[in-house]
Amino acid sequence: MTLRLGLLGAARITPAALIYAAEAVPEVALQAVAARDPPRAMAFAADHGIPHVANDYAALVERDDIDAVYIALPASHHLLWVERALDAGKAVLCEKPLSGNAPALRALLARRAQRPGDPLLMEAMHYRYHPLWGRVQALSDAGTLGALKALTMHFAVPHIPAGDIRRRFATAGGALLDLGIYGVHMFRSLLGDPLTVQHAKAVVLEDAVDEQFEGVMTHPAFPGLTATVTASMAPDTPLAAWFEIEGTEGRLRVDNPVAPQLGHELRLERAGETLRESVDPTPSYCYQLQAFADAVKTGQRPPTDGQDALATATVLDALYAAAGLAPRPAYPA
Ligand SMILES: NC(=O)c1ccc[n+]([C@@H]2O[C@H](COP(=O)([O-])OP(=O)(O)OC[C@H]3O[C@@H](n4cnc5c(N)ncnc54)[C@H](OP(=O)(O)O)[C@@H]3O)[C@@H](O)[C@H]2O)c1
Known part of the structure; x- marks a missing residue:
């Protein structure tokens, strides 16, 4: 049909x-x-x-x-x-x-x-439906990395012009909501809920829009683990998207987990060896549309239904609150 x-x-x-x-x-x-x-x-x-x-x-x-x-x-x-x-x-x-x-x-x-x-x-x-993320989840779940100690996601996109929807509060702009959302979702995808926000800080533009954001979270089921998201749309930050897992037995770094079709690399360092691989250049959007x-x-x-989005939004609101910022609007003014 x-x-x-x-x-x-x-x-x-x-x-x-x-x-x-x-x-x-x-x-x-x-x-x-x-x-x-x-x-x-x-x-x-x-x-x-x-x-x-x-x-x-x-x-x-x-x-x-x-x-x-x-x-x-x-x-x-x-x-x-x-x-x-x-x-x-x-x-x-x-x-x-x-x-x-x-x-x-x-x-x-x-x-x-x-x-x-x-x-x-x-x-x-969309990243959630790409086999690259399946590989990250499998490596994380299989105990290959040992006990998880730290998760980090960094996403920076410069050159977002003035007037863009991401640069205005009224259109729910902000680096955390636009870019950092991926890190929060990735942490939830690997750890489950609930993430607990420890602290956060933002560089804020005049319209209460966060141009840069950093937030640190923990999880009650993973004592000692920290999950750190950094997001930036500052004009001088280099374009970058990466995700890292540090475990007691190894480290996994994924360059470009968000848009693997534009080139990506998965690098596993363990027992003195480094394994590099790439998974599949098919756009994440194709997998997403097929899943839909x-x-x-x-x-x-x-897996990314309304309840899942609500759990992500709850963490994002808590991150904004920890940085002293108001939640973004969910309806037109
Ligand atoms: N999945 C991804 O990889 C990805 C990448 C980029 C963006 N996104 C998401 O996609 C959505 C759109 O992003 P975009 O970059 O494509 O945005 P965009 O082209 O700047 O705007 C999208 C549409 O929103 C409407 N619009 C723009 N400014 C508006 C305003 N001030 N008030 C009311 N409506 C306005 C326009 O609709 P009309 O055409 O009807 O005028 C425009 O075509 C966002 O939620 C963004 O987070 C996702």
């Missing part, structure tokens, strides 16, 4: 995260797109061979000829359109972060729990 998708927003990420990925997932058909500005949506549809354009987001989610939507809007706009789409009976793949803050997502999930048979909701935490299509078809919860 074909899964007919509608796209909310003619976003910059959509070609990479969805349109090219759809070429590798034959059961997905791109059916329609909507943007705030209909001529922009028309141009986007023409560029990418999308057959239909809806007048606005509301018209898109109500279309009878789509089964699911992909939401690539500012984080401050996600929940509004998630709920409108679910109300219209559409499954939802929503960009990360699913919500600007945890309480708003908790309230939405509580409302949806009253509706048995609600359509599927999945947060687009499979979950819609089977009705099985994907």
Whole structure:
């Protein structure tokens, strides 16, 4: 059965995260797109061979000829359109972060729990579906590294221009929410919940947006372990994404766990030897879209469903609070 998708927003990420990925997932058909500005949506549809354009987001989610939507809007706009789409009976793949803050997502999930048979909701935490992460999990679980002592994730993306959604509080901007979210999710993926925030600090722009963030967490089931996330969108930081696990028996470093398709390396140092490997250059977005299509078809919860996103958002809120910052907005002003 074909899964007919509608796209909310003619976003910059959509070609990479969805349109090219759809070429590798034959059961997905791109059916329609909507943007705030209909001529922009028309141009986007023409560029990418999308057959239909809806007048606005509301018209898109109500279309009878789509089964699911992909939401690539500012984080401050996600929940509004998630709920409108679910109300219209559409499954939802929503960009990360699913919500600007945890309480708003908790309230939405509580409302949806009253509706048995609600359509599927999945947060687009794409790295989680790539075999590279499967390999990291397997090495961590197999005891290869001994007892886990420290996890570290660093993600820095410079050149985010002024005015970008990531640089404004009203659109739920901030380095932690945009970039550090991956580290928090990776820690949760390996350790489970709950992560406990120990301390955090941020370099803050005038609009209460964290341009740089550092947070340290622990976990009650792993005494002595620290999990440290650093995220930066400072113009002078080099572009970098890496994840490291230090154990009593060895160390694992993964360069580029977030977008393995752009080149990655997994380096295991153990017993005086260094093993280097790479896993699979297929984009994480292809695995993500396949997982979404499979979950819609089977009705099985994907690992990055709404409850999973809520657990991540809870840690992110606690990190912001520890740095003396307010939670981000989860709805448009
Ligand atoms: N998975 C990944 O690897 C990845 C990478 C980058 C971004 N993302 C996520 O994808 C989402 C979109 O990111 P992006 O970089 O693609 O963003 P973007 O292109 O700057 O904006 C996305 C869309 O949001 C709407 N928009 C922009 N500014 C707005 C405003 N001030 N108020 C209301 N709507 C506004 C626009 O919709 P219209 O087209 O309708 O005008 C725009 O196309 C974010 O949640 C981000 O975290 C994910």
